[in-house]
Amino acid sequence: MSNQEFAGRKPLLVLEKIRENLERLNEKIEVMIELQKHGRKDLQQPLSDAPLDVMTLLSMPDHLRKTAMSLCRIGRATAEEISEQTKRARAVESAYLNQLVIMGYLKKERNGRKAYFFVDRENHG
Amino acid sequence: MMMGKILAVHSYKGGTGKTLLSINLAAALAEHGKKVCLFDLDFRAPSLSTLLKIEKSECWLNDYLNGTCEIDKAMLDLSEKVHNSGKLFVGLANPATEAIRDMSAKDRKWEMRALGRLLALRTSLLSDKGFDYLILDTSPGLQYSSINAIVSADLVLVATTFDRSDVDGTKRMLRELYDLFEKKTEVVLNKVLDVSSKAGKEEITSKVNDVYQVPLLGIVPCFCDILKARGGIIFAQEKPDHPFTRILEEMAAKIDKMA
Numbered sequence: 001m002s003n004q005e006f007a008g009r010k011p012l013l014v015l016e017k018i019r020e021n022l023e024r025l026n027e028k029i030e031v032m033i034e035l036q037k038h039g040r041k042d043l044q045q046p047l048s049d050a051p052l053d054v055m056t057l058l059s060m061p062d063h064l065r066k067t068a069m070s071l072c073r074i075g076r077a078t079a080e081e082i083s084e085q086t087k088r089a090r091a092v093e094s095a096y097l098n099q100l101v102i103m104g105y106l107k108k109e110r111n112g113r114k115a116y117f118f119v120d121r122e123n124h125g
Numbered sequence: 126m127m128m129g130k131i132l133a134v135h136s137y138k139g140g141t142g143k144t145l146l147s148i149n150l151a152a153a154l155a156e157h158g159k160k161v162c163l164f165d166l167d168f169r170a171p172s173l174s175t176l177l178k179i180e181k182s183e184c185w186l187n188d189y190l191n192g193t194c195e196i197d198k199a200m201l202d203l204s205e206k207v208h209n210s211g212k213l214f215v216g217l218a219n220p221a222t223e224a225i226r227d228m229s230a231k232d233r234k235w236e237m238r239a240l241g242r243l244l245a246l247r248t249s250l251l252s253d254k255g256f257d258y259l260i261l262d263t264s265p266g267l268q269y270s271s272i273n274a275i276v277s278a279d280l281v282l283v284a285t286t287f288d289r290s291d292v293d294g295t296k297r298m299l300r301e302l303y304d305l306f307e308k309k310t311e312v313v314l315n316k317v318l319d320v321s322s323k324a325g326k327e328e329i330t331s332k333v334n335d336v337y338q339v340p341l342l343g344i345v346p347c348f349c350d351i352l353k354a355r356g357g358i359i360f361a362q363e364k365p366d367h368p369f370t371r372i373l374e375e376m377a378a379k380i381d382k383m384a
Contacts, residue, residue, distance in 0.1 A: 053237040054272040058305060069306065072244060072276070121241040 020113050027115065030095045031102065050104035052119050067096040068105065076118040129160075129251035131259045132380070133278035137294035139265040141284040142315040144172050145351065146373075147262035150282075152361035153370070153377040155204075155211035159257040162200065162250060164216040166274050167264045168228035171218035176356050177203070185219035187228060190239040196249055206362055214256075228270075236269045243277040266294075267302065275303070280383065281310045282342060287317065292336065299337055311342035313376070320346045343376040345369070 050056070052072070057065055070085045071077055079094035086093060097117045100106040107120040134147045144167070151163040164186055165173035174180070182201060184194035196216075204212045219225075231239075243261075250256045261278060263271035275281055281303060285295045295312075303310050312333055320326050326344060333341045348369050351360070360370045 051234045051237040053233045054240060054269065054276055055233065055236075057276070058272070058302070062305070065305065066307075069276070072240070075244070119237075119241065121238050 023113065027094065027098065030091070031098045033095065052105040052121075056105070064096055064100060067093055068100055071097070071100075071106065071117055072119060076116055078114050078116055082117075129255070129257045129259065130280060130380075130383075131247065131251070131261065131278045132280050132282060133261045133263055133271075133274040134282045134284060135263045135271055135275060136265050136284040136291075137298050138288070138291045139170075141265070141286055141291065142313075142345070143167075143265070143284045144176065144262055145356070146282065146284055146313060146315070146345075147260050148173070148176065148359055149361040149370070149373045150377055150380075151213060151215075151258070151260050152207075152359050153373045154258050154260075154381070155207045155213040156209065156361060156365075156374075157377060157381065158209055158211045159381070160212040160255060161258045161260065162214040162216065162256050163260045164262065165218040166261050166270050168218045168270055169225060169264050169268065171220040171225070172356075173215060173262065174217045174220050176359075177215065177217075179215075179217065182217050182219075185224070186216045187219045187224055189216070190242055192238065192242070196246065206359075208362075231269070236273065239270070240273045240276060243273055246277070267298070272302070275308060276306060279309065280380070281308050283310060283312050283339075284315050285312055285337075286315050296337060299339060310339045312337055312339055313342050313345065315345045316347045317344050318347055320344050342379060343372055345372055 052068060057068055057072075060068060066086050066088075067082060070082050074081060074085070079097055080090050082097065083090040083093040097106065098108070101108045101117065105119070106117050109116045109118070132150075134143045134150075136143050144165075147163060151161045155161045163173070165171055166186065168187065174182075179201065182199065184199040186199050188194040189196050189199045199216045200214045201217070202212075202214055204214070207213050218228075246259060250259055261274040263274045265271070283295060283299070283303075285291055299310065314329065314333060317329065320329065329344055330341050346368075348367075350364075350367065351369060354360075358364065360367050361373050364370055
């Protein structure tokens, strides 16, 4: 890439970076909101590696069960993909998915700008 | 091409005719030219191996769920019994006492992995191998393996009778289990006395809709021939003109029409 070309793309790259950071910030805020909703107990004792089995699914509140079931079926998905299945807003699914991560039922992985959620069935116990 | 479907056949109580329905429904769908696979997930009381007179299998479904064998090694091809181009495969639960004991002592983490392996069948059997139907015959009641099957299924068929304790239990199960998973459910009423008249049938249909609030897929009358066969005959294959076969064919056609 020539210097001139690079100079021309620079503002774009900066904007991209800002957008990326904003999205991450947004996600962190969503997690904080979820944590606050459920009191300090969760903050002190984040569950890790809780199995997402059918009995757990059954005992979950309805709103989380819908998200968890949908992810179970797809296997690995972004909040966007889950929201297409559940017909709920992406931000809502993102909040629920992050809450399920905090509860230890799901794992989260980043691939560039996208965050993927999945059930880590094989690495349990 | 349309993606295949997973059906789970379940009931609240035992002896409601799950296995009879599963095997004949699988045979009826295969006779319709479909590619069908029937799995015995009743690990507490395996019965398909006895009914099909198969004593040995390279692998059992137990092994697949344990993660020690691939799914195709646990499937037996019974297509030669089908009278047309349809295909019928079966996967069996290990009937050995030791295996039954082993399966009933699994923990939650194992059950979670088993659920993952059942869910993976959607890709391995329906997408990759082009099966039209995977039918899961389950244990009665709220068993882990049965709930795993229900969660994996697209459609749940609930076999029930007019027995009072069965009606109450089934009602509760529909509300407190199936509704929570938002599963598409249909009821099959089995062992019904006197459905000869059209009015009688209509009365039963509206009664079932009233009690269970889910659609009725079919009514199966009490047939002495079924009792006499003692599980030794697959009616949908061997008795094409029997009224029981006709009823099963109607159910299979209804299922095939569902989107």
